[in-house]
Amino acid sequence: MDFSMFKNLLTKYDSFIITSHVKPDGDALGSVLALTMALKKYGKKVLPIINDEVPKKYRFLPRCGDVRPFIPEVDKAEVMICLDSGDPERLEFKRDLRDICQLVVNIDHHRTNSMYGDMNLVDDSYSSVGEMVYFLLKALDISIDYDIAVCLYTSIITDTGSVKYSNTTPSCLRILAELVELGVKPEVISREVFEKKSLESVMLLKEVLGTLRVCEDGKLAYMTVTKNMMKTTGAKEEDIDGFINYAREIEGVEVAIIFKEQENLKVKVGLRANEWVDVSKIAEEFGGGGHARAAGCTIEGPMHKVQELVLASIKKYLKEGFR
Amino acid sequence: MDFSMFKNLLTKYDSFIITSHVKPDGDALGSVLALTMALKKYGKKVLPIINDEVPKKYRFLPRCGDVRPFIPEVDKAEVMICLDSGDPERLEFKRDLRDICQLVVNIDHHRTNSMYGDMNLVDDSYSSVGEMVYFLLKALDISIDYDIAVCLYTSIITDTGSVKYSNTTPSCLRILAELVELGVKPEVISREVFEKKSLESVMLLKEVLGTLRVCEDGKLAYMTVTKNMMKTTGAKEEDIDGFINYAREIEGVEVAIIFKEQENLKVKVGLRANEWVDVSKIAEEFGGGGHARAAGCTIEGPMHKVQELVLASIKKYLKEGFR
Incomplete structure (x- = not known):
């Protein structure tokens, strides 16, 4: 998939809402937070919006406290980027997405995606949307810092069940390797995502x-x-x-x-x-x-x-x- | 760690016993089987010996049926390669290893290894002995076929708890990526190793x-x-x-x-x-x-x-x- 088309968006627009589905999992939260931090580094105005509570187990994610539900009449942006959501209903904005923004970008790895965006980057060969965001950042030449690495690592291990599922590819294993080199501690993230039990x-x-x-x-x-x-x-x-x-x-x-x-x-x-x-x-x-x-x-x-x-x-x- | 010193062994000796500890786990069996297949490809006589039963869950491993306990007076070799065993007692040969072979090679990643070999390749920075065998094969220019790949993959995911433990390194993640490229199906191995329960x-x-x-x-x-x-x-x-x-x-x-x-x-x-x-x-x-x-x-x-x-x-x- 060619993510370079995304570059034009950043030349043309300045404000973004980045969102994902309700009942957010590690891939939804990890990819929303990673892309939010990355576009902020690029000098953009970015609102991370999820219309649901963040589950306790994911509250270790960097900048997780910035994620909040949509506030009508207040939250507006030129572009809405929807991650990991097969249809717009699962985002639960409860209104037409074009009432909030001018342009909808739909980035997803579900085969059943309804192609509801003005721009649709949908490809089920990716393990996770976190993996797609990784390649997006590479295409935009945005460097991956430690916080972004933690979010992308969480995305990939959540959606591959810690590399146990059939969507585990050489590509996503190599990304995990790179993220560990950037300082991610596998045992710390795994403990948060898979282990901690009451x-x-x-x-x-x-x-x-x-x-x-x-x-x-x-x-x-x-x-x-x-x-x-x-x-x-x-x-x-x-x-x-x-x-x-x-x-x-x-x-x-x-x-x-x-x-x-x-x-x-x-x-x-x-x-x-x-x-x-x-x-x-x-x-x-x-x-x-x-x-x-x-x-x-x-x-x-x-x-x-x-x-x-x-x-x-x-x-x-x-x-x-x-x- | 420099595995090239191992090359001289293969010039000098022709018969090998490859062994590991009793109560063998995925790393013990995976590394014994991988190294056995590799040295056979190199034209050597190799006996894979483990002085215990092979647990049912690991019987999917290729050539697993070749592994058997030591038969005194029958089994002899010039070199014994001991894998993943911190001391010789855990191998349970119940005699001096030098009564069976001329040279003992000790390859292990346990910090507490007692250095009982004539040659000791011991380094606890490796995730698993499977990872060490991978680098050994690279140093010997032995190509990794599908069967060897399955064994090394099993070694690494067993000892890293499916990349959840702190010994999960960029190196072992990149090896997993390469092994998946060689045909290993992560979901198939993971089901055998982690899921099937009696x-x-x-x-x-x-x-x-x-x-x-x-x-x-x-x-x-x-x-x-x-x-x-x-x-x-x-x-x-x-x-x-x-x-x-x-x-x-x-x-x-x-x-x-x-x-x-x-x-x-x-x-x-x-x-x-x-x-x-x-x-x-x-x-x-x-x-x-x-x-x-x-x-x-x-x-x-x-x-x-x-x-x-x-x-x-x-x-x-x-x-x-x-x-």
């Missing part, structure tokens, strides 16, 4: 592992989180994220489920598959949805009834295949 | 999490694995690998310990630190060794006595710093 979440994990059941010749594994476990451990809803992988990663398991007891006699059901089962079909059967290998739904009823229903449906699929 | 190991994790204790204002966390837990869950020794991270990753924790009850009234102690404590000093105090942030020792005595001893020593260090 004692409460570890105690909840212990409780939830105690409910693990495996059936159907080891192909189906499920776990249960009750309201009582949440209360006694003091864990938070977000602490449950990723627990389902303990069931999914067991050798031989194809479908993993986590049942989370909610208020008002409802149960939230998380579904994962490893290789061939399309769990989105199971989720849809109960009014939910998702992807083939990761889906979910919420079902009314007491826990044992919901488990009965969902397990019966999955056992049927595992035996008969899909219709 | 049901028994998950059940053991639940038991071990139940023993988690946090003290010293949250700076010290420790867990216990008893022989009984191993028996009731049916888990294997290798399943314990990584459990210590559940203690280490708790917010605020500086030192994490796992106590593993062994046969004959012995306790194996695993030690990890996050930022400033040098746990190798604590391990050395009890006759063990390792790195500053990851070390271990084995202590005689019943569990409660060993815990008392080790906890007292660490509490002292946490309070007073190191002498």
Whole structure:
């Protein structure tokens, strides 16, 4: 991808809003902050705007406190640069982007991008938008200082799952190497992004592992989180994220489920598959949805009834295949 | 480190035993297999010997089936190359190495290495012995094929915890990039090394999490694995690998310990630190060794006595710093 076209923008315009999607992850925040700092170094007026709270785990990012939600009638810029957002709705400005700026630049690596920008730099061969920002800075001859390096490093390791996912390329590994040379400490960033756990979440994990059941010749594994476990451990809803992988990663398991007891006699059901089962079909059967290998739904009823229903449906699929 | 001195060995000698420590991990196996394949390409007679079983999770490694324990009176070679082993005892040949070979070459990245070789290539600035073997092959002009690449990639990601540990350097990131270019699929290796778990190991994790204790204002966390837990869950020794991270990753924790009850009234102690404590000093105090942030020792005595001893020593260090 040729990022040099971006150069003309900087000759022509002086004020920029740089934004990304709500529920921002490491790539959204890392790329917004890196590009903001870079364009400021270039002498531009830049507002980093994200219409949501910055999650606690990313508050170590340099200049993170500058990111804030949009203030109507106050925030204006000639150009809005939208990062890592497949469609404009996920930015949650709740108005036409052209009411805020003259020009929309859309930089993204999602294949499903709706090409909503006046300029669209969209290419799914990049591991992360952080990687795209790296090449953008190179094209603009903006030097990468330590703070920018920390942000780009965070972008890339978040989106590649610490170089474990299939989007890990020689290019992004070499960028990580360069960023470490600029002073980034891999163990410090990794600890912030992947490791730090609360004692409460570890105690909840212990409780939830105690409910693990495996059936159907080891192909189906499920776990249960009750309201009582949440209360006694003091864990938070977000602490449950990723627990389902303990069931999914067991050798031989194809479908993993986590049942989370909610208020008002409802149960939230998380579904994962490893290789061939399309769990989105199971989720849809109960009014939910998702992807083939990761889906979910919420079902009314007491826990044992919901488990009965969902397990019966999955056992049927595992035996008969899909219709 | 200058690996070119290794060249003379290949001019002078024709038969090699390549070995590593018992309880082999990804770096031990990856480096033994990579160097074995490489020297065979160079036309040498090579025996890859490890005096232990190859853990199931590493059986995806190319030519892994060639690795076997030493057969006395049968296995002989001019040179023995010992990889990733800080002392000769961990190789468990149960005899003087010079009874088996004329020359011992010791290649390692542990600071506490006892320099037991006739030639010692020991340098703790390398992430892994796999990284050292990479530079060795470069010095010998042996080309890295796909199978060797898979082994070296496994070495490096095992020992850096998928580039999360402080030994992650620009050099090892660039080597990973080159290995991906040679065809290695990061997601495939990562799934084998980090994800696949046995049901028994998950059940053991639940038991071990139940023993988690946090003290010293949250700076010290420790867990216990008893022989009984191993028996009731049916888990294997290798399943314990990584459990210590559940203690280490708790917010605020500086030192994490796992106590593993062994046969004959012995306790194996695993030690990890996050930022400033040098746990190798604590391990050395009890006759063990390792790195500053990851070390271990084995202590005689019943569990409660060993815990008392080790906890007292660490509490002292946490309070007073190191002498």
